[in-house]
Amino acid sequence: MNFRRPSKIQERALPLLLHNPPANLIGQSQSGTGKTAAFTLNMLHRIDRTDLSPQALVLAPSRELARQIEGVVKQMGRFIDELRVATAIPDPSKRGVKTEGQIVVGTPGTVMDQIRRRQLDARKIKILVLDEADNMLDQQGMGDQCKRVKNLLPKELQVVLFSATFPTEVIHYANIFAPKSNLLTLKQEELNVEGIKQFYFDCNGDEDKYRILLQFYGLMTIASSIIFVKRRDTAAEIQRRMEADGHQVAQLSGALEGPERDVIIDKFRSGAAKVLITTNVLARGIDVQSVTMVINYDIPESKGGRADPETYLHRIGRTGRFGRVGVAISFVHDRSSWQQLQDIQAHFGIVLVTLPTDDWDVVEEKVKRVIKSSRAGKSTKEMMD
Numbered sequence: 001m002n003f004r005r006p007s008k009i010q011e012r013a014l015p016l017l018l019h020n021p022p023a024n025l026i027g028q029s030q031s032g033t034g035k036t037a038a039f040t041l042n043m044l045h046r047i048d049r050t051d052l053s054p055q056a057l058v059l060a061p062s063r064e065l066a067r068q069i070e071g072v073v074k075q076m077g078r079f080i081d082e083l084r085v086a087t088a089i090p091d092p093s094k095r096g097v098k099t100e101g102q103i104v105v106g107t108p109g110t111v112m113d114q115i116r117r118r119q120l121d122a123r124k125i126k127i128l129v130l131d132e133a134d135n136m137l138d139q140q141g142m143g144d145q146c147k148r149v150k151n152l153l154p155k156e157l158q159v160v161l162f163s164a165t166f167p168t169e170v171i172h173y174a175n176i177f178a179p180k181s182n183l184l185t186l187k188q189e190e191l192n193v194e195g196i197k198q199f200y201f202d203c204n205g206d207e208d209k210y211r212i213l214l215q216f217y218g219l220m221t222i223a224s225s226i227i228f229v230k231r232r233d234t235a236a237e238i239q240r241r242m243e244a245d246g247h248q249v250a251q252l253s254g255a256l257e258g259p260e261r262d263v264i265i266d267k268f269r270s271g272a273a274k275v276l277i278t279t280n281v282l283a284r285g286i287d288v289q290s291v292t293m294v295i296n297y298d299i300p301e302s303k304g305g306r307a308d309p310e311t312y313l314h315r316i317g318r319t320g321r322f323g324r325v326g327v328a329i330s331f332v333h334d335r336s337s338w339q340q341l342q343d344i345q346a347h348f349g350i351v352l353v354t355l356p357t358d359d360w361d362v363v364e365e366k367v368k369r370v371i372k373s374s375r376a377g378k379s380t381k382e383m384m385d
């Protein structure tokens with residue numbers, strides 16, 4: 001896989017994960033630092049190859065992330081003879097078909113259903129991993145489902161929780177879910193990924209946002225980029241306008257379900273579509289190395305309209321993976337979005353740089369400067385220090 005050295009989180013987490021007797025782990029490290037490989041190596045190391053029953057279970061918040069993790073497990077395990085890896089995600093064509101894999105990666109609702117219907121045999125599962133664990137434990141629906149899944153598993157269980165963010169209110173639940181864990185955590189100020197250059201556009205209202213977005217894309221040729229919006233209808237509207245403007249875009253939101261989503265994300269992964277317009281469903285975990293830019297068309301907010309710094313961090317973390325550089329641009333257009341951006345800056349102790357909306361030469365120069373340094377193959381120093 002061309003991994004020359006372990007990243008800091010891999011170097012720290014692996015000895016803790018592999019130690020016997022198995023201990024639980026709560027592991028935090030910045031986006032794109034290789035958490036997947038850390039928990040994957042532990043699973044590959046611990047499964048009994050002579051036993052074909054499911055022995056390790058990974059839960060992830062979206063079907064796209066579950067499929068991506070399945071791919072990593074298969075790739076890292078490709079020299080293990082006849083290793084069986086399976087997904088447990090919504091798929092009407094697999095109704096009633098047994099999920100057979102020594103390692104199973106799924107979304108919590110489907111996994112719960114399958115265990116209950118005995119479509120997934122959970123009796124020999126000895127490792128449970130929650131990827132994006134704070135999200136999995138926090139959200140009312142998924143938190144409940146994860147707890148139920150855990151209750152359906154054997155008591156002797158190594159529980160592994162990974163995420164880039166663990167807000168203080170979630171750490172409490174995490175400690176209950178994974179008792180007596182080894183802890184690898186970071187301070188809030190340590191979460192910023194240096195390679196991601198963060199900018200913002202100050203727009204005059206909603207319609208001006210579209211105009212600036214279209215002008216920006218008319219100007220820049222970006223390898224691949226993701227545009228995050230709050231609502232599904234905004235996603236559809238931006239898709240319509242950008243396509244009318246001649247751009248090849250893909251759009252994915254929770255409005256679509258099941259395997260039809262796979263076609264869309266695969267089109268983006270392969271580069272057939274260069275722009276992906278999406279909602280928070282894809283804010284976390286998705287690893288597409290060609291993504292050099294993330295746009296927060298709407299600033300991420302939590303239910304009461306307050307800024308959601310964690311989601312901001314996960315969204316912009318879709319670029320600048322593993323020491324690469326990337327650009328993140330947020331759009332503010334009124335008092336409340338302005339305030340949200342201020343709150344995010346204060347939360348992480350960062351300062352975003354403004355991009356002018358009336359001087360496109362300056363915009364081009366600033367953005368291209370970052371992206372060019374990416375082509376020069378920036379060092380992975382940050383990863384290793």
Ligand SMILES: Nc1ncnc2c1ncn2[C@@H]1O[C@H](COP(=O)(O)OP(=O)(O)OP(=O)(O)O)[C@@H](O)[C@H]1O
Pocket residue numbers: 002003004005006007010029030031032033034035036037163164284285286287289317318321322
């Ligand atoms: N030791 C390594 N050397 C080089 N590349 C690596 C190494 N470990 C992981 N990678 C690559 O780094 C990228 C990011 O890894 P991964 O998706 O696991 O990040 P993550 O920490 O889970 O991020 P996020 O918090 O955004 O989910 C992947 O493309 C992966 O293949």
